[in-house]
Amino acid sequence: xxxxxxxxxxxxxxxxxxxxxxxxxxxxxxxxxxxxxxxxxxxxxxxxxxxxxxxxxxxxxxxxxxxxxxxxxxxxxxxxxxxxxxxxxxxxxxxxxxxxxxxxxxxxxxxxxxxxxxxxxxxxxxxxxxxxxxxxxxxxxxxxxxxxxxxxxxxxxxxxxxxxxxxxxxxxxxxxxxxxxxxxxxxxxxxxxxxxxxxxxxxxxxxxxxxxxxxxxxxxxxxxxxxxxxxxxxxxxxxxxxxxxxxxxxxxxxxxxxxxxxxxxxxxxxxxxxxxxxxxxxxxxxxxxxxxxxxxxxxxxxxxxxxxxxxxxxxxxxxxxxxxxxxxxxxxxxxxxxxxxxxxxxxxxxxxxxxxxxxxxxxxxxxxxxxxxxxxxxxxxxxxxxxxxxxxxxxxxxxxxxxxxxxxxxxxx
Amino acid sequence: xxxxxxxxxxxxxxxxxxxxxxxxxxxxxxxxxxxxxxxxxxxxxxxxxxxxxxxxxxxxxxxxxxxxxxxxxxxxxxxxxxxxxxxxxxxxxxxxxxxxxxxxxxxxxxxxxxxxxxxxxxxxxxxxxxxxxxxxxxxxxxxxxxxxxxxxxxxxxxxxxxxxxxxxxxxxxxxxxxxxxxxxxxxxxxxxxxxxxxxxxxxxxxxxxxxxxxxxxxxxxxxxxx
Numbered sequence: 001x002x003x004x005x006x007x008x009x010x011x012x013x014x015x016x017x018x019x020x021x022x023x024x025x026x027x028x029x030x031x032x033x034x035x036x037x038x039x040x041x042x043x044x045x046x047x048x049x050x051x052x053x054x055x056x057x058x059x060x061x062x063x064x065x066x067x068x069x070x071x072x073x074x075x076x077x078x079x080x081x082x083x084x085x086x087x088x089x090x091x092x093x094x095x096x097x098x099x100x101x102x103x104x105x106x107x108x109x110x111x112x113x114x115x116x117x118x119x120x121x122x123x124x125x126x127x128x129x130x131x132x133x134x135x136x137x138x139x140x141x142x143x144x145x146x147x148x149x150x151x152x153x154x155x156x157x158x159x160x161x162x163x164x165x166x167x168x169x170x171x172x173x174x175x176x177x178x179x180x181x182x183x184x185x186x187x188x189x190x191x192x193x194x195x196x197x198x199x200x201x202x203x204x205x206x207x208x209x210x211x212x213x214x215x216x217x218x219x220x221x222x223x224x225x226x227x228x229x230x231x232x233x234x235x236x237x238x239x240x241x242x243x244x245x246x247x248x249x250x251x252x253x254x255x256x257x258x259x260x261x262x263x264x265x266x267x268x269x270x271x272x273x274x275x276x277x278x279x280x281x282x283x284x285x286x287x288x289x290x291x292x293x294x295x296x297x298x299x300x301x302x303x304x305x306x307x308x309x310x311x312x313x314x315x316x317x318x319x320x321x322x323x324x325x326x327x328x329x330x331x332x333x334x335x336x337x338x339x340x341x342x343x344x345x346x347x348x349x350x351x352x353x354x355x356x357x358x359x360x361x362x363x364x365x366x367x368x369x370x371x372x373x374x375x376x377x378x379x380x381x382x383x384x385x386x387x388x389x390x391x392x393x394x395x396x397x398x399x400x401x402x403x404x405x406x407x408x409x410x411x412x413x
Numbered sequence: 414x415x416x417x418x419x420x421x422x423x424x425x426x427x428x429x430x431x432x433x434x435x436x437x438x439x440x441x442x443x444x445x446x447x448x449x450x451x452x453x454x455x456x457x458x459x460x461x462x463x464x465x466x467x468x469x470x471x472x473x474x475x476x477x478x479x480x481x482x483x484x485x486x487x488x489x490x491x492x493x494x495x496x497x498x499x500x501x502x503x504x505x506x507x508x509x510x511x512x513x514x515x516x517x518x519x520x521x522x523x524x525x526x527x528x529x530x531x532x533x534x535x536x537x538x539x540x541x542x543x544x545x546x547x548x549x550x551x552x553x554x555x556x557x558x559x560x561x562x563x564x565x566x567x568x569x570x571x572x573x574x575x576x577x578x579x580x581x582x583x584x585x586x587x588x589x590x591x592x593x594x595x596x597x598x599x600x601x602x603x604x605x606x607x608x609x610x611x612x613x614x615x616x617x618x619x620x621x622x623x624x625x626x627x628x629x630x631x632x633x634x635x636x637x638x639x
Binding site (some may be wrong): 015018019022023025026172175176178179180181184185186187188247314333336385391394397398400401407409410411412413 | 427430432433434435436437456459505535537539541542543544545546547548549550551566568619
């Protein structure tokens, strides 16, 4: 019978899966629990949806628990999320009480599971107070931060730090996100799932159908940016770059595809601005897609000749990873995690201005062979570094590291 | 009394994974880099000389350690970068000695320069250390020919452990393959010599694996043709 791991072996290679078994072998008998605040939607749930069954297949007893709360609780944690990304938000003390009370209620429900677990991963700030509610905990507790926290809004971070500093370790996506904390801070970059709807291979007819639906001409060059309509993603700069490039490549089409902005008032303003700029240009397609349009995004990424992610600020930029996995060279903003992925003249280009983006669009669009060569390198780079199997190996290795204390070198027999 | 002659022992193939650990310590100029280096965890010295080699890259590494790369890219001090790049990590008996050498080079440069160059806030030197987890693969190589035929299938972690990490781990400062081949005596001396001439610092691990596989094939051809 074909297992999930066998399916991944076809994508990443048998040796990668063998390595997972070897590391997991030393962890048999351990009970691992992941806790986050949603089972559906969002990057964390997407990762856990695959990470948990894969860990189980390796023979490690692994559970995924989800805490629940009232709308007030989520309003509070949304403020935390914004504050950790640097937005100056004040959180009402009443909401903080809701935050702590909600965690207390969840702690009662999760009692024995968390108390007896050998390793507990707490994802993001929502369940962070749980640790304090288990003074008799048995295992190691790790706080996993998925947020760009390199310049947090200090008052909110100070409040959360009181909970987080009690953990045995924390995990951040990039070294620049690390904070002064009294425990070891591991760096584990995020990953994509090659078998998710967003990334799985698509039949050609599905790609053609997606283009037809939005009246995009497949026979002319397509440049695509997939992102929320957010000023940090600089959609206006992308349009500026496209217009500069279009004077040299008249057939050029630009597609800006983004998710729903209904819960983000500023997002609606940006979307309106982008739509206004696009008015009267039949080659500029602004697509406002529902959050579950994974296969549509996948089709657009596969149809594009060049993918742009001209962010002014970016935590990691998983849309960059997704495009690279589909063999596309990426023109990325010279910031944050994009720098880890886009390597000039190898997997794409880093740019700082719309003019730079235009220059690179022209360069890439004139040379199909170069696009193809860079796209292949981009795909290989993602396969080696940013797939969920690497993420899983890092988690397993981290558990080994933690259980062996502060030693620099751990030799497993 | 006739003593039994012990032959070379099989080569036990191991694999490793490197856990990256942020220290939270950063430097924005050369003076800060020097100050941090004095007290930084020695694991950082290991990571910034060796650990980067386990990280994938496309471009040929211009310099053989992260300190030199940062000096060039972030504070645009090419002179310092060049001086740091000739620091050979295998020439020092301990990581503490290696750290001292880096500090000496930096201090010399600090004496020469009147103005401190500052890196952009997002281009600071981030001190990182690592924890290396080494595990058994269950594979063994009996003869040098096995190494030649199987090296292209070794994981990059195995290659890192035996060919890179070994230079810091072994007192001889030699890679594991060379030490093992030496136990076969003169028969494989050419192979050992060629291994020693492979420069590991300026290429990716997968390219290094290809290069070693090609060289081993050439050597074996020479050995068997003789």
